Amino acid sequence: MKKIIQIKELPVIVLCAGLFIYFALRAPNFVDALGMLDDVKQYASYAILAVGLTLIIGSGGIDISVGSVLGFSTVLLGVVLSRPGSSLAVACLLAIAAGTAWGAFNGFAVARLKLQPIVVTLSTWAAARGLAYVMAGGGISSIKLPARADWLANVSYASPAPVVLALVVAVAGWLALSCCGFGRHILAIGSNEQAARLSGIDVSRVKLLVYAITGFLAGVAGVITAGMMSTAQTDAGLGYEFEAITAVLIGGTSISGGEATVVGSVLGVVAAALLNRGFGLMGINDLWRMMFLGVTLIVSVLLDRLRQYVARRSAKTV
């Protein structure tokens, strides 16, 4: 069992190592710790979203609302802060609470109302972004954070705190998934919901929790995003759902649920970050990065198919 789990992340490990070596040889100044940290920091919020999505996809669900929820939290933070006299702590807490509420709503609709995750989160994808526009009082606009938020801006922009936070979230996600009953329940639901229910797992509670956790993480990512930009933009997080889901799938988590790896997802985000930095330094159009990610996604799923096929074959011969 342990052996199979190790193999699951193999493609993404090879991918990261290959990209690192290639860019170290070809891209000027690629191996520069400070510059690297700066670039990786841009991907901290993707990593945080990817950890939540790993839990959801592992349970057999999907959440395409994460980017919009991130945007909603960012804008809420900006709106609250632009009220005179509001404190930074209250604004951050409200933004994170709002993200958690969106996630809990998704979870409620999926777990209790038994609606399809893709449809539920499509509706919150539209609604959260729409309400973010309404709150900000315009189409695509931005709210400059006041001086009270300087601490947040400094911490997220000028220190490696976002990367540290992303790592903490990743470790917590890894622990949750591999070292406790909650993680086993998530994967049991993802591989066979009916069997999980019959074996006494409170399926709807677990589902509600994974969506709420992801909403919470999207709220946290929203606060970081606002801090890094020093502004709250209504289009913050636009399209993040696709990139985060892609990282999770490249990492080796199965779209049909039951198999999930937080380590793989984080490495999937690292691969995207390496590509971004390498292509940037080599002066290659960012669109080639998108193209590369698309091809990698397809190839990694084909490799996963091959791995399962080989595993079945060897299981038969033994």
Add this chain to the structure above:
Amino acid sequence: MRKSRTSPIPRELPIFLFLVAMCAALALAKHTFASAGNLRAMGTDAAAIGIISVGMTAVIITGGIDLSVAAILALSALVGGRLIEGGQTSLGVAATLATGIGCGALNGGLITIAQMPPIIATLGTLYIIQSAATLYSGGQVVYIQGRLGLLGNGFVPLVLTLLVFAMGYLAMRFTRLGRYVYAIGGNEESARLAGISPARVKMAVYVASGLLAALAALVTMGINNTFQANDVTDYLLAAIAAVVIGGTSIMGGEGTVLGTMIGVGISTVLRNGAILIGLDARWTQAVIGAAILLAVIAERLRRR
């Protein structure tokens, strides 16, 4: 199974009544709503999303999804648009349609031959096709200089969209392929045992989706006279939303093209009505989100 033939109440009736009520209220509140000019504006607004949502309906009924439609629209518009810009109009139109068919066949191949889950295959091709479109055009705008003028004029987009809906309706309801689409979405294994080739049907559906995206590309170029790669990124989720509001089950096996047409109507009238009555246009996206949720909850209740 499909309730449309067994239940005495057509499944589209509730959303149809909702659409009618919305139109009636708007027509009473604002006499400009029912004017020819406004109808034409709404037809133009709905055309491209309507055309791609017909293909999306069939794809979703097979139990799949096509996340790449908007990207296909962009790539085929740019490939064909370049030729049209250079004066080769008929070659350009052919190239647009061929690009759409080719991209659809790529999706179909990944899903049927390589056996990939549709959501992943089309997420991958979404990236590939979208970036190919932007790389091909270099971010430049294509100007077609009125060479497709007829396609974008007056009521032509609306009529064309209705024609596509009518053909989709007939194909899904009265042809063998249409019955196979429902059969595969209902239960792929039993469809296979009944002698249907799921691979062939799925290939046909994804190619049709690509072709319709290319047709939508021509209509969009005709209407706007210009095209840029990132003009249409909103269309993907708008099309899925229309299909879902129209009562098609995301699990496959259930749904109708008629429902999707009403779904497109609802989201178009919502957008248009919000502007007409001076309701803040910013609310529309939030309202469409709520409409999707209401539609699935209603669908859930109906099935009980």
